[in-house]
Amino acid sequence: MKKFLWLAVVFGVMAGCENNSETSEASRKTPLTSPPNLTVTIGKETVRPLKGIRTWSVEKEDGTVVVIEVDSNPPWAISTEQEPVDVEAGASVSLAFNSEPISYQVREWDRDQENTLLSTHNELIVSNYDGETVLDVMARWDEGMVYYTMYLNVQ
Secondary structure, rough: OOOHEEEEEOOOOOOHHHHHHHHHHHHHOOOOOOOOOOEEEEEOEEEEEEEEEEEEEEEEOOOOOEEEOOOOOHHHHHHOOOOOEEEOOOOOOOEEEEOOOEEEEEEOOOOOOOEEEEEEEOOOOOHOEEEEEEEEEEEEOEEEEEEEEEEEEEE
16 A cells, blocks of 8 residues: 555656646747847838847857857947938837847937936837937847947937
8 A cells, every 4th residue: 555655646746747847848938049130110210220239148959158249339429320310209119129128228328428328218209309319229138138229310
């Protein structure tokens, strides 16, 4: 009788472990191998922000982790590198990532004063800005963080 009870306990534990293993494997998402792209639509205008500073980690099949860190010019320097995209202040805005981030913030930079952050928001509302505006979107995923910079002329 003791052997039967012991076997029942062992098989019960094994069945429980097997079930948990399948559940955790099924709920695990596929890691992103590179930072997603971002497309911003403001009214009828499509803006493709520049990828700036980013840190990205990818775990290989052998268990090793590859970490990629990329540096770039600061956000406010974009105003010397390209022309702003004209957008209307009342236009609707859509941020489309290839893969949705865990979180993101929209930050406004002073284009004339280096290293001067003017504001931080949890969404992009174009009517918050006036004239030539440098914005970056700081987005975070499990694999890392990416800064996307855009230069707008809000009219």
